[in-house]
Amino acid sequence: MTTFDDLLKKLPAESRDILRVIWDSLTPSDRKGFLSLLNSLPSNTNLVRLLLRLSTQQMRIAFGDKHQVAIVGPTNVGKSTLYNQFISNRADRAQVSPLPGTTRVNQQADAGLFAIIDTPGADAVGEVGAREQAEALSAANQADFLIIVFDAIQGIKQTELELFLQLRDLGKPYIVTLNKIDLVRKDSRAAIARAAQNLDLTPDQVIPLVAKTGEGISDILAAVAATEPEIVAALGRGLPQYRWQLAWRSIVNASSVSAVIALTPLPFIDFAPLAITQSAMVLSIARIYNYRITFERARELVVTFGVGFLGRTLFYELSKFGGVPGWLLGAAIASSTTVVMGYASVIWFERGEKLSAERIKTLTKTLTSHFLEALKGMGKKRPSRKSLQTRMQEAVQEISLGEDRRFFDDQVKDQPSNSG
Numbered sequence: 321m322t323t324f325d326d327l328l329k330k331l332p333a334e335s336r337d338i339l340r341v342i343w344d345s346l347t348p349s350d351r352k353g354f355l356s357l358l359n360s361l362p363s364n365t366n367l368v369r370l371l372l373r374l375s376t377q378q379m380r381i382a383f384g385d386k387h388q389v390a391i392v393g394p395t396n397v398g399k400s401t402l403y404n405q406f407i408s409n410r411a412d413r414a415q416v417s418p419l420p421g422t423t424r425v426n427q428q429a430d431a432g433l434f435a436i437i438d439t440p441g442a443d444a445v446g447e448v449g450a451r452e453q454a455e456a457l458s459a460a461n462q463a464d465f466l467i468i469v470f471d472a473i474q475g476i477k478q479t480e481l482e483l484f485l486q487l488r489d490l491g492k493p494y495i496v497t498l499n500k501i502d503l504v505r506k507d508s509r510a511a512i513a514r515a516a517q518n519l520d521l522t523p524d525q526v527i528p529l530v531a532k533t534g535e536g537i538s539d540i541l542a543a544v545a546a547t548e549p550e551i552v553a554a555l556g557r558g559l560p561q562y563r564w565q566l567a568w569r570s571i572v573n574a575s576s577v578s579a580v581i582a583l584t585p586l587p588f589i590d591f592a593p594l595a596i597t598q599s600a601m602v603l604s605i606a607r608i609y610n611y612r613i614t615f616e617r618a619r620e621l622v623v624t625f626g627v628g629f630l631g632r633t634l635f636y637e638l639s640k641f642g643g644v645p646g647w648l649l650g651a652a653i654a655s656s657t658t659v660v661m662g663y664a665s666v667i668w669f670e671r672g673e674k675l676s677a678e679r680i681k682t683l684t685k686t687l688t689s690h691f692l693e694a695l696k697g698m699g700k701k702r703p704s705r706k707s708l709q710t711r712m713q714e715a716v717q718e719i720s721l722g723e724d725r726r727f728f729d730d731q732v733k734d735q736p737s738n739s740g
């Protein structure tokens with residue numbers, strides 16, 4: 321039996337850090353479950369490495385910790401006003417005023433979902449300005465995520481652009497928001513387009529905001545979550561209206577990882593590698609719905625829903641017809657069973673209902689043919705992992721716009737199944 325330390329030694333650095341966090345957060349019985357899941361993998365360490373690297377995002381959602389989000393930008397753009405929108409405790413409120421240079425030092429508070437940090441303007445000149453800029457940049461440097469705020473009236477000129485480039489070069493995930501949109505209401509679209517152009521971004525990468533009223537805050541949260549997996553779970557717990565969108569992100573990721581796993585030359589009958597990805601996905605969905613379940617429980621759910629068995633059966637059935645390369649069939653089925661498992665677990669955590677075997681089967685078949693069709697364009701030769709993962713992500717996105725669950729709900733409605 322592999323011990324945790326044995327396992328760590330074999331892994332790529334990025335999975336090692338994540339696994340350490342996971343490990344520290346597990347109870348003794350969870351640890352046992354986690355190890356037994358890993359030990360159920362074929363003794364092919366390359367595969368284990370690949371798998372864990374690919375599953376890193378799911379793992380982070382399932383086990384992520386509270387992260388630091390810093391609000392940075394020029395002076396007087398409304399950083400402190402935005403900060404005040406996030407905090408829950410009145411005592412933590414930051415001072416806001418029309419005078420530039422109101423905030424002199426960094427200030428941190430609990431935003432529930434993450435720790436939020438307000439910083440002084442990072443564009444000021446002179447001795448005081450330089451000190452404040454250094455203060456702001458040090459917060460940005462330590463943060464896990466940056467909310468970069470600009471002012472719609474002020475726009476993006478040379479100073480703003482230089483600051484943006486400097487922040488971007490820190491290499492942190494970030495979003496850009498244009499505040500005080502209320503002041504350019506009639507012309508807001510043009511203001512966004514101009515700001516985006518000056519920053520060399522696309523307009524959808526610049527989020528309009530009215531920090532004073534809170535308008536646009538939810539778009540900021542969604543954008544933060546889209547970039548930062550650790551925040552996804554917290555956001556799902558805090559803001560139920562986002563749960564499906566967040567779960568959907570997790571599903572898209574897991575299903576494209578599943579397709580890549582099916583590329584690995586192994587008999588398709590071996591579902592253990594898929595099981596770990598699907599279990600990690602179920603765990604992350606559970607967290608989004610505010611359930612803390614164990615690894616063993618997640619694995620049990622995957623078994624109970626029978627997607628592994630269904631996948632194998634479907635693989636044999638469809639490979640009898642021939643004409644489709646094995647990798648393509650494997651990838652399509654691995655992805656469709658993962659998507660269905662994701663959807664089924666959403667229904668499970670949301671309503672405590674178990675999708676019937678018949679519905680699971682119908683949905684899996686529909687999705688498999690959709691994915692087969694979508695992947696056909698890739699040719700008969702085995703594609704690279706990266707191109708398959710990208711194509712698969714697109715294919716999964718196509719079946720629903722992500723925001724909308726109708727595709728799935730329609731498929732499993734009370735109606736006689738025509739799949740036989």
Ligand SMILES: Nc1nc2c(ncn2[C@@H]2O[C@H](COP(=O)(O)OP(=O)(O)OP(=O)(O)O)[C@@H](O)[C@H]2O)c(=O)[nH]1
Nearest residue numbers: 396397398399400401417418421422423530531532
């Ligand atoms: N019209 C409008 N005014 C805003 C908005 N957000 C902030 N303000 C105003 O902009 C001014 C500056 O706001 P602050 O939040 O103090 O700005 P800051 O970026 O923290 O400023 P410094 O700490 O000095 O760098 C205040 O008068 C705010 O009321 C907004 O969405 N619309």
Ligand SMILES: [Mg+2]
Nearest residue numbers: 399400422423
């Ligand atoms: Mg301030």
